[in-house]
Amino acid sequence: xxxxxxxxxxCNNFYCACERLFEPSLVNQPVVVLSNNDGCIxxxxxxxxxxxxxxxxxxxxxxxxIEKNKVAVxxxxxxxxxxxxxxxxxxxxxxxxxxxxxxxxxxxxxxxLSHLPPAELSQISLDLxxxxxxxxxxxxxxxxxxxxxxxxxxxxxxxxxxQGTGGVMVLQTADEIREALExxxxxxxxxxxxxxxxxxxxxxIDNGWQLSKMPEEWARKNMGGVVGVRLIRELNGIPCIPMxxxxxxxxxxxxxxMFGKPVFSLDEIREAVATYTSRAAEKLRxxxxxxxxxxxxxxxxxNRGAAYEYxxxxxxxxxxxxxxxxxxxxxxRHALPLTELLYQPGVKYLKAGVILSQxxxxxxxxxxxxxxxxxxxxxxxxxAMDNINFSQRDDIVKYVAxxxxxxxxxxxxxxxxxxxxxxxxxxxxx
DNA sequence: TCTGGGGTCCTAGGACCC
DNA sequence: TCTGGGGTCCTAGGACCC
Numbered sequence: 261x262x263x264x265x266x267x268x269x270x271c272n273n274f275y276c277a278c279e280r281l282f283e284p285s286l287v288n289q290p291v292v293v294l295s296n297n298d299g300c301i302x303x304x305x306x307x308x309x310x311x312x313x314x315x316x317x318x319x320x321x322x323x324x325x326i327e328k329n330k331v332a333v334x335x336x337x338x339x340x341x342x343x344x345x346x347x348x349x350x351x352x353x354x355x356x357x358x359x360x361x362x363x364x365x366x367x368x369x370x371x372x373l374s375h376l377p378p379a380e381l382s383q384i385s386l387d388l389x390x391x392x393x394x395x396x397x398x399x400x401x402x403x404x405x406x407x408x409x410x411x412x413x414x415x416x417x418x419x420x421x422x423q424g425t426g427g428v429m430v431l432q433t434a435d436e437i438r439e440a441l442e443x444x445x446x447x448x449x450x451x452x453x454x455x456x457x458x459x460x461x462x463x464x465i466d467n468g469w470q471l472s473k474m475p476e477e478w479a480r481k482n483m484g485g486v487v488g489v490r491l492i493r494e495l496n497g498i499p500c501i502p503m504x505x506x507x508x509x510x511x512x513x514x515x516x517x518m519f520g521k522p523v524f525s526l527d528e529i530r531e532a533v534a535t536y537t538s539r540a541a542e543k544l545r546x547x548x549x550x551x552x553x554x555x556x557x558x559x560x561x562x563n564r565g566a567a568y569e570y571x572x573x574x575x576x577x578x579x580x581x582x583x584x585x586x587x588x589x590x591x592x593r594h595a596l597p598l599t600e601l602l603y604q605p606g607v608k609y610l611k612a613g614v615i616l617s618q619x620x621x622x623x624x625x626x627x628x629x630x631x632x633x634x635x636x637x638x639x640x641x642x643x644a645m646d647n648i649n650f651s652q653r654d655d656i657v658k659y660v661a662x663x664x665x666x667x668x669x670x671x672x673x674x675x676x677x678x679x680x681x682x683x684x685x686x687x688x689x690x
Numbered sequence: 691t692c693t694g695g696g697g698t699c700c701t702a703g704g705a706c707c708c
Numbered sequence: 709t710c711t712g713g714g715g716t717c718c719t720a721g722g723a724c725c726c
Contacts, residue, residue, distance in 0.1 A: 294712090295711085295712035295713075296712050296713070297710090297711090297712075298710085299710075299711050299712055300711060300712055302712070302713095316711090316712085317711085318710070318711045319710075319711085320709085320710045320711085321710090321711085323710095336712085336713095338713095365715090484718070484719085485718070485719070486717095486718075486719095487717075487718065510714095510715075510716095511715090511716080512714090512715070512716085513714085513715090514713080514714055514715075515713085515714085516712090516713060516714075517712085517713080518711085518712065518713090521709095572711090611712095613713090615714095
């Protein structure tokens with residue numbers, strides 16, 4: 261088939277795989293990893309899936325199955341996952357070239373394979389898979405096809421039938437594509453969520469093949485305009501979702517957290533917001549950007565419904581900065597008044613968050629920096645602070661507004677050590 | 691009695707993703 | 709008692725302009 265082939269490489273049960281790497285006794289044993297505050301299950305090993313542990317399901321609802329079957333449970337350890345993710349991506353970069361790789365998420369990358377001979381794609385993919393596993397210890401699945409959507413579909417089938425496929429599936433001929441789409445429910449297509457899947461089933465469209473035969477004009481009317489048209493084309497092997505430039509930076513940066521326990525006081529919320537602002541500002545500086553707008557939001561449990569119903573209600577406030585900034589203290593100075601606007605005494609708060617947007621590259625504010633020696637010094641201070649916080653413990657250096665007690669901090673009772681990113685927690689060979 | 695048309699920019703909100 | 713966090717893209721509709 262003509263046109264460039266694209267691959268998606270996806271780490272299998274990534275967070276669980278990371279935990280197992282440092283706890284080999286857990287290989288072939290059921291393992292789950294929990295979200296922040298140990299709230300939800302966000303990664304399951306194949307064994308845990310077989311036991312019926314649900315994805316994104318609240319931990320406490322699965323506690324019975326977990327205890328009965330001695331499932332190993334971990335709080336999420338993002339330092340560890342981030343570091344192993346980097347190793348996987350670096351390996352792929354080495355194998356296919358940095359300009360052929362688009363990191364899509366912490367555990368997935370698209371590869372542009374259009375320069376490779378089509379007849380060899382299967383073997384090349386198998387080699388890629390084996391090399392990544394050998395170099396990093398993380399198992400991956402690979403799907404290859406003429407469009408991103410079809411490669412995601414191939415990847416899903418490869419992962420579902422690891423024995424039969426060897427963890428790799430290449431879709432090239434019309435027959436191969438048809439067979440794969442017939443086996444895939446619309447719910448499982450990349451880009452079809454709950455709302456669209458429901459609509460499609462009502463219309464009698466149940467699998468990917470049926471959907472691929474619908475006219476574009478129908479999709480434009482019924483599936484979100486150009487989004488739907490793109491979906492149909494991608495299903496037909498016409499690439500419409502381009503590979504992204506690896507150098508692109510984020511357009512928005514958020515730091516948000518559920519509180520470990522309900523919070524009532526303004527002081528605690530101010531501390532949380534100041535801390536989240538610091539985190540967000542670090543991310544901002546890491547991509548050499550400044551923010552033009554800052555938003556703060558808080559979430560309460562709402563007033564409607566039964567007493568224990570989970571009914572989150574959020575309220576936002578934002579402000580446009582006089583000039584784009586990446587300075588933690590300046591961002592905090594704008595965030596705190598927003599917090600005060602949002603606060604109502606006596607209300608129980610579950611969560612707060614900070615969102616930085618209208619991001620611009622740092623060099624666009626250089627004129628501003630150079631015109632003002634004071635600000636330039638501040639920027640150097642920020643860099644020093646980031647370096648210290650990164651190489652030492654988190655938050656050795658921080659602003660007093662972030663508070664010294666942090667009793668709103670999240671629960672992480674079952675976190676593994678940060679084996680690869682903290683000197684005092686390095687893995688020891690037994 | 692009559693009540694244009696088109697362009698641009700911005701924001702809120704929906705839908706989806708991992 | 710207990711339900712994550714961080715993103716993207718698109719559309720509709722309002723405000724404003726000529």
